[in-house]
Amino acid sequence: MKLLAVLPLVALLLGAIPAPVRDPQIAAMVDAVSVARLRADEAKLVGFGTRNDFSETSSTATHGVFAARDWIRAQFESIAKSSDGRMSVALDTYVQPKTARTPRAVTESSVIATLRGDEPGPIYIMSSHYDDCNGDCTNGTRVAPGADDNGSGTAAVLEAARVMVPHHFRGTIVFATFDGEELGLWGSQHYADELKQQGAHVVADLNDDIVGNTHGGDGSREPHVIRVFSQALPLGADPARVNLIGSENDSPSREIARYVGAVIPAYVGGFTVRQIFRADRFLRGGDQESFQADGFPAIRFVEPHENFTHQHQNVRVERGVQYGDLPQFLDYAYLANATRANVAALASLALAPEPPRDAQLVMKRLGYDSTLRWKPVSGATSYEIVWRATDAAQWQHVKNVGNVTQATVAVSKDDDILGVRAVDAKGHRSYVSYPLPVRER
Numbered sequence: 001m002k003l004l005a006v007l008p009l010v011a012l013l014l015g016a017i018p019a020p021v022r023d024p025q026i027a028a029m030v031d032a033v034s035v036a037r038l039r040a041d042e043a044k045l046v047g048f049g050t051r052n053d054f055s056e057t058s059s060t061a062t063h064g065v066f067a068a069r070d071w072i073r074a075q076f077e078s079i080a081k082s083s084d085g086r087m088s089v090a091l092d093t094y095v096q097p098k099t100a101r102t103p104r105a106v107t108e109s110s111v112i113a114t115l116r117g118d119e120p121g122p123i124y125i126m127s128s129h130y131d132d133c134n135g136d137c138t139n140g141t142r143v144a145p146g147a148d149d150n151g152s153g154t155a156a157v158l159e160a161a162r163v164m165v166p167h168h169f170r171g172t173i174v175f176a177t178f179d180g181e182e183l184g185l186w187g188s189q190h191y192a193d194e195l196k197q198q199g200a201h202v203v204a205d206l207n208d209d210i211v212g213n214t215h216g217g218d219g220s221r222e223p224h225v226i227r228v229f230s231q232a233l234p235l236g237a238d239p240a241r242v243n244l245i246g247s248e249n250d251s252p253s254r255e256i257a258r259y260v261g262a263v264i265p266a267y268v269g270g271f272t273v274r275q276i277f278r279a280d281r282f283l284r285g286g287d288q289e290s291f292q293a294d295g296f297p298a299i300r301f302v303e304p305h306e307n308f309t310h311q312h313q314n315v316r317v318e319r320g321v322q323y324g325d326l327p328q329f330l331d332y333a334y335l336a337n338a339t340r341a342n343v344a345a346l347a348s349l350a351l352a353p354e355p356p357r358d359a360q361l362v363m364k365r366l367g368y369d370s371t372l373r374w375k376p377v378s379g380a381t382s383y384e385i386v387w388r389a390t391d392a393a394q395w396q397h398v399k400n401v402g403n404v405t406q407a408t409v410a411v412s413k414d415d416d417i418l419g420v421r422a423v424d425a426k427g428h429r430s431y432v433s434y435p436l437p438v439r440e441r
């Protein structure tokens with residue numbers, strides 16, 4: 001008993017990383033998430049009958065993908081009223097030409113709500129897609145409820161916007177609901193390309209796709225877990241160099257995954273992240289990949305055990321089995337926790353300074369310690385160097401080195417992986433920047 005009581009103190013003295021401290025402002029946002037509103041939003045989205053991309057020409061005020069789009073836009077516009085003019089709502093509309101998979105060109109229209117941050121620059125995105133598919137992704141007439149895929153993610157984005165918009169953040173937050181995901185990540189790619197062309201500084205995309213069900217098709221059930229997928233290497237990374245320095249487990253996307261894995265349990269009691277160190281599931285994909293493709297760090301949230309009789313299925317009963325992505329299969333308490341997890345992660349990121357820029361590991365001579373340097377970032381009042389064993393999945397140790405842009409720690413760069421993160425006056429932390437080794441004479 002005595003030994004157990006002393007252990008945390010010993011850990012601290014040894015530089016072990018303490019759990020994130022709860023910020024009351026973030027906790028208030030997390031606690032404001034409403035199960036009833038999520039349920040009502042789901043019912044509304046399913047009520048449009050179909051959100052298939054090819055229902056765009058047959059949409060009415062109450063039916064089809066553009067009825068859903070107009071309703072989502074109206075929701076964001078209503079939410080924006082509590083933003084003191086900081087939130088704007090726009091459609092990202094374009095004509096997607098016919099492809100090998102599609103019978104004709106189709107108009108795509110994503111809904112993008114942007115909450116301006118107090119400081120210009122860093123952008124944090126929470127995304128989902130609102131289009132759906134019942135197995136026949138180019139059929140605009142049949143019923144396609146899309147309750148879990150991806151009414152769940154869309155309801156989560158709307159609810160996160162509701163609870164976060166009254167608050168001020170250092171960074172700009174984009175609440176995005178994309179069209180055209182089911183046919184090739186079209187809406188997200190179109191929007192990510194626009195951001196890239198503008199030279200936008202996207203620090204993170206948290207993509208939510210299928211976050212509302214807890215009954216796996218194989219009988220598995222873990223209602224207190226959410227999976228986070230993160231891609232290893234940034235696109236275009238040089239494999240030879242990655243092999244040489246052992247940086248394959250430290251893409252910015254993976255640092256975001258580690259960050260949310262630490263933050264979420266601090267705000268959502270009993271809820272934990274299962275890290276999946278790959279871009280997405282086999283034979284599947286998601287809008288986070290569009291951001292990755294444009295060089296923007298991104299992760300995907302998804303429920304722990306999916307049910308494939310409910311996804312991308314025509315609504316029908318076959319041999320006594322109900323197929324279809326229907327709202328009765330959702331677990332709204334789980335969807336609320338998934339939403340709270342996003343709010344905790346997104347608020348923690350957007351209140352914090354951005355990660356230190358241009359982090360470097362200085363290679364000058366053989367030695368027993370490690371020197372890191374970086375460019376300062378706005379709002380940081382100190383920086384922390386973190387490290388872990390090369391075969392450890394999560395950061396293990398931390399040392400605050402003060403408000404400097406270079407520091408040396410008594411840690412072997414040969415045996416450990418090091419990183420640096422920014423801390424503000426209130427203790428908000430960025431995710432970790434991995435320092436690229438730089439040779440110096």
Ligand SMILES: [Zn+2]
Binds near residue numbers: 129181210
């Ligand atoms: Zn989806």
